[in-house]
Amino acid sequence: MAKNRISLAGAMLMLGFVLSTFAIATPAHAQWFEDTYPGFYSLQTPGLFQTTLFGGGYISDKYGVLQEGVQAEQSVTPYIGVFGRATGYQLWIGNGFESPLAPGSGSFPRLNFGRFQGGLDFTLLPGTHLYVSAGHDVADSDATVIEGDFSSWLWLHSQHPINASFSTIYDWQNGVESSEIDLETILLSTEKYMILGGIGGAMYFGGFLSNAQGQGGPDLGFYYRPWQLGVSAQAGYGNAHQYGQISMYKQLSWFE
Numbered sequence: 001m002a003k004n005r006i007s008l009a010g011a012m013l014m015l016g017f018v019l020s021t022f023a024i025a026t027p028a029h030a031q032w033f034e035d036t037y038p039g040f041y042s043l044q045t046p047g048l049f050q051t052t053l054f055g056g057g058y059i060s061d062k063y064g065v066l067q068e069g070v071q072a073e074q075s076v077t078p079y080i081g082v083f084g085r086a087t088g089y090q091l092w093i094g095n096g097f098e099s100p101l102a103p104g105s106g107s108f109p110r111l112n113f114g115r116f117q118g119g120l121d122f123t124l125l126p127g128t129h130l131y132v133s134a135g136h137d138v139a140d141s142d143a144t145v146i147e148g149d150f151s152s153w154l155w156l157h158s159q160h161p162i163n164a165s166f167s168t169i170y171d172w173q174n175g176v177e178s179s180e181i182d183l184e185t186i187l188l189s190t191e192k193y194m195i196l197g198g199i200g201g202a203m204y205f206g207g208f209l210s211n212a213q214g215q216g217g218p219d220l221g222f223y224y225r226p227w228q229l230g231v232s233a234q235a236g237y238g239n240a241h242q243y244g245q246i247s248m249y250k251q252l253s254w255f256e
Contacts, residue, residue, distance in 0.1 A: 037079050046255040048075040056247030060240040066090040073121060081121040085133065088114050091140075113141035127153035143173030160185045163196075175207030184219055196221035200234055213239040228252070 055068035069087035076082060091111040119133025131149040136142075147169040154162045168179040184198030201216025217236015223229070228251040235244040 039078055042077060044075045044078050048081075049073070049254045051252045052249055053252075054247065054249040056245065058243065058245040060243035062240040064092040079123045081123075083119060083121055083131070083133070085117045085135070086114065087117075088112075089141075111140040113137050113139040115141075115145070117145070117147065119147075125152070127156055137173075141173065143171045145172070146170050160187070163198075171207075176209060177205045177207075179203050179205075182219060184221060192225050194221075194223045194225070196223070196232070201236065201238070215240055215243055217243075 050073050052071045052073075053069075054071070055066075057067070058065045067087055067089050069085060071083055071085040073081050073083035089112070091113075093111070115135055115137050117133040117135030119131060122130045122132070124130055129149075129151050132147070133149075134144070134146045136144050147167070149165070149167045151163065151165040154164065162183065162185045165182045166179070167181075168177060170177045180200065180202045182198060182200030184196045184200075186194050187197045188195040196219070198219045199216065200219050201214060203212055203214035205212050215236055215238020217234055219232060219234045221230065221232035223231075229249070231246070231248050233244070233246045235242075237243070
């Protein structure tokens with residue numbers, strides 16, 4: 001079972017490795033890359049440096065989490081960027097369904113830890129990105145993790161484009177894989193803002209969990225273009241009973 005769970009999280013990491021090496025494997029492969037991704041070997045000029053500040057919270061009658069962090073990314077080519085991410089977590093453990101981070105830790109009402117990750121951002125198609133990364137925790141968690149994040153915008157030129165996103169992370173400390181999936185559409189778009197709506201959820205597998213656990217519910221998001229600021233919220237039901245979560249992010253970009 002554990003091997004199957006590792007393979008799901010590792011699939012995105014492996015795909016990123018294939019994308020970064022396949023182009024130079026043989027002349028035929030290199031030509032295919034040049035035809036499919038013009039300028040694949042060229043440095044992006046001007047380069048793009050982007051910083052994203054993010055934060056959010058999750059609350060249920062079983063446990064709660066606050067998180068805040070920053071991600072910095074530098075473009076290398078038009079199709080590949082490198083990024084680093086630092087995240088701080090405050091975790092409150094309740095009764096019943098426990099956090100996958102700390103099984104059996106009900107006697108410790110609060111855990112604090114940081115996570116540092118680094119990896120690559122692959123632009124597979126216009127509006128489609130694959131992030132692959134690895135990292136390590138500090139403080140109340142000592143886990144090594146691998147993570148894959150996929151996001152794709154479909155029907156970009158329609159009135160209501162759809163975003164499909166998937167994220168999976170594997171924790172070697174407790175053997176649990178956490179996966180999230182969201183499907184959203186732009187309900188309303190103006191020159192200054194967008195309103196999005198959809199559905200999403202999360203699943204937890206492996207490790208100390210005897211059965212798959214999870215939750216899901218509707219999403220609602222707002223993005224203000226002049227400030228590059230986004231807010232999203234979700235509420236629903238699952239193994240943690242009723243829950244609610246909110247997240248915010250602010251982007252800063254510079255061309256070099």
